[in-house]
Amino acid sequence: MTVAKRSAGLVVMRQFDGQWRCLVLRVYRNWDYPKGQPEPGEELLQTALRETTEETGLSELEFPWGEDYRETAPYSKGKVARLYLALSHHGEVSLPVSPELGRPEHHEFRWVPLGAAHELMPSRFWPILQWAQDVIGTG
Template sequence: MAAIKRSAGLVVMRQFDDQWRCLVLRAYRNWDFPKGQPQPGEEPLQTALRETTEETGLSGLELPWGEDYRETEPYSKGKVARLYLALSRQGDVSLPVSAELGRPEHHESRWTSFDRAQELLPSRFWPILQWAQDVVAAGECLKLPAAGNDT
C-alpha cells in the first residue's frame, strides 16, 4: 500500500456586504483551496498558514472558530488534504511568483459564496465546504465588520 501524502490548507472566509465568501484558487482548470506540503518538523496548522500566505499574499489570518479541521478522503493515489477554517479581515489576494516554479502557482482567485464554491470545487471538498458553512453559520455571533469588495 502506498504511503499517504498529506497536505494542509485553509478555507479562508471573509464578509462582503454581510455575506460570507470563501476563497478558492484556480490552477489551469482545477479549483482548490490554498494548501501545500509540510516542511520538515512543521505542524499541519503551521503548514496551512504558511502555504496560504505564500499562495495568496494574505497575512494576519485569524482562527476565530478554533483549530478544528476536516480532512478529505484519500484521492489521487493516496493524497489527503487537512483543512482548517480561517478568517481574513483585510488585504488583497495576490498570486505571487513561486520561487520553485518561476511563476505563480495559481492563475486566478475568487471570493465565492458556498454554493458557487461547490460548483467550482471537486466533490472531495464538498463535505469540508458543508462543515465550514455550518461552523460559520453557528458562529454568526462574531458579526465582523464588513470588508469592501475585492473581487
C-alpha cells in the same frame, strides 16, 4: 502500510456586504484552496498558514472558530488534504511568483459564496464546504 501523502491548507472566509465568501484558487481548470505539503518537522496548521501566505499574500489570518479541521477522503494516489477554517478581515490577495516555478502557482482567485464554491470545487471538498457552512452558520 504506506503513510498517506499529506497536505494542509485553509478555507479562508471573509464577509463582503454581510455575506460570507471563501477564497478559491484556480490552476488550469482546477479549483482548490491554498494548501501544500509540510516541511520537515512542521505542524500541519503551520503548513496551512505558510502555504496560504505563499500562495495568496494573505498573512493576517484568525481562527475564531477554533483550530478544528476536516480532511478529504484519499485522492490522487492516496493524498489526504487537511483543511482548517480561517478568517481574513482585510488584505489584498495576490498570486506571487513561486521561486520553484518561476511563475505564480495559480492563474486566478475568487471570493465566492460557499454555495458557488460547491459548483467549482471537486467533489472531495464538498463535505468540507458543508462543514464550513455549518460552523459559520450559513448552511
